[in-house]
Amino acid sequence: MRQLIHDRGFYKTFAALTLSLALQNLLTYSVNLADNLMIGQYSQQAMSAVSLCNQFQFFLQMLVTGVAEGVIVLGAQYWGKNKLAPIRDIIGVGLRFGLAIASVMFFLALTIPDTLLQAINNDPVITEEATKYLRIVCFTYLLFTLTHTLTASLRSIGVVKVGYVLSFSTLCINITLNYCLIYGNLGFPELGIQGAAIATLTSRIVELGIIICFLSWKEKTLHLSVNNLLHIDTSFIHDYIHVALPLLITQATWGIAQIVQTAIIGHLEDASSAIAANAIAVLVFQIISVVGYGAASAAAILTGKAVGIGDLLLLKRQTITFQLIFGALGVLTGLGIYSSTDLVLNFYPTLTPETREIAVQFIAVMAITSVGTCYQMASDVGIIRAGGSPSFSMKNNTIFMWGIVIPAALISAFICKLPAVAVFFFLKSDQLLKAPVIFYYTNSYKWIRKVTRE
Structure with missing residues (x-):
């Protein structure tokens, strides 16, 4: 117990960051939940189509998160050293990388949506519906990248409240426009799945407008402006690549793996039911696990700051404290997911009995x-990435995902012909298998590295 943090101020700071980031995650996932529920009540096929398109959005989100994490790792350490000027340059570098990635994905989704969708799904009806959605929603990719990178970058200096203001506005706009455009209410045309895409695009435009206004009139620490984001010290590109490249590779391999996982599920015998069940299960996890993800992001800020300060004793005590908190949150999250099953499925009246059983x-x-x-x-x-060792994360995630999970799922699905639930378990098994390795490396403290300039 002596090795734990006993400072109340630490727990207040950590709780405030965690709850703020959890609320932002909750509101973000609630946008997806609203889309899922409202289009799911329109038709199961439309819900499956949106679920497929969301795989590409998820892949972009993984890459942009990698870009943002590079900014956060460097920014938090500079914040710990009380040096703010380099953070502006690092954010400018991150935005360039993020927009380049988003531009490629936008071009592919706009020009060959049917080819992309056929690669992960063998149902022509679902592909046709998904193509209608993707051709519109791909216009959100650049908007999302700008907003997400700027919002995440502000976390490096502890500014988190603007994130849930953005997400709350998106949720309200999305639900309202979904109600009007999917079903044709309040005099609007009934556009079905295309209405959901238009609602998402509109909400992303408003999001970007809010973050621009915040940076222009409210943000008083970094004093970000278009001018100092465009004209940066290019010498920080090398520093950023050194930290961010392993993170980008980690996120890219993870995102590709998620698309491959969806493709495996989409080529099972009862693909339509399995895709819908997967969409529901993953969304339930995302909603209930928001506190766990918020705690991870909060810990990253405090870990990076401690490394920047150079207080090794504080860092070790934080690490032990964080691990106990993470373990407790895991148990609570599991219980929450399991106990919510019946409640969640009652919101999907259009599910077939087979789909409902697989979803359970x-x-x-x-x-x-x-x-x-x-x-x-x-x-x-x-802890590990924020402490300056993103390369370990890259190697660990790549080995488990591509060396164990994907091969095991392919064998179980197409050679052994196991039930969908067995295939799904193999696809998620790395979450348990990685835990002992992470425990060992975290408590070895080999991950502590300063990535800032002295």
């Missing part, structure tokens, strides 16, 4: 594996 099984798997997720993911992101 998938949610049970998520309840079990989430215990591992909340510990190992949070320790990886909040």
Whole structure:
């Protein structure tokens, strides 16, 4: 117990950051939940189509998160050293990388949406519906990248409240426009799945407008402006690449793996039911695990700051404290997911009995594996990466995902012909398997590295 943090101020800071980031995550995922529920009540096929398109959005989100994490790791350490000028340059570098990635994805989604969708799904009806959605929603990619990178970058100096203001506005706009455009209410045309895409695009435009206004009139620490984001010290590009490249590779391999996982599910015998069940199970996990992800992001800020200050004793005590918190959150998350099953499924009246049964099984798997997720993911992101060792995360995630999970799922699905729930378990098994490795490396303290200039 002596090795734990006993300072009340630390816990107040950590709790405030965690709850703020958790609220932002909750509101962000609630946007997806609103889309999922409202289009799911329109038709199961439309819900499956949106679920497929969200895989590309998720892949972009993974890459942009990698870009933002590079900014956060460097920015938090400079913040710990009380040097703010380099943070502006680092944010400018991160924005350039993020927009380049988003531009490529936008071009592919706009020009060959059917080719992309056929690669992860064998149902022509779902592909046709998904193409209508993707051709519109791809215009959000650049907007999302700008907003997400700027918002995440502000976390490096502890500014988090603007994030949930953005997410709350998006949620309100999205629900309102979904109601009007999906079903044709209040005099609007009934556009179905295309209406959902237009609602999402509109909300992303408003999001970007809010963050620009915040940076222009409210943000008083970094004094970000278009001019100092465009005209940066290019010598920081090398520093940024050194930190961010392993993170980008980690996020890219993870994002590609998620698309491959969806493709495996999309080529099972009852693909339509499995895709819908997967969308529901993953969304339930995302909603209930927001505190775990918020704790990981909060820990990353405090870990990076401690490394920047150079207080090794504080860093070790924080690390032990964080791990106990992550483990407890994992157990609570698993119990929350499992106990919510019936309540969640009651919101999907259009599900077939087969889809409902598979969804119950998938949610049970998520309840079990989430215990591992909340510990190992949070320790990886909040301690190891933030402490200056993103390359370990890259190697660890790549080995487990591509060396174990994907091969095991392919064999179980297409050689052994196991039930969908068994395939789904193999796809999520790395969340448990990585935990012992993460535990060992976290408590070895080999991850502590300063990545700032002296």
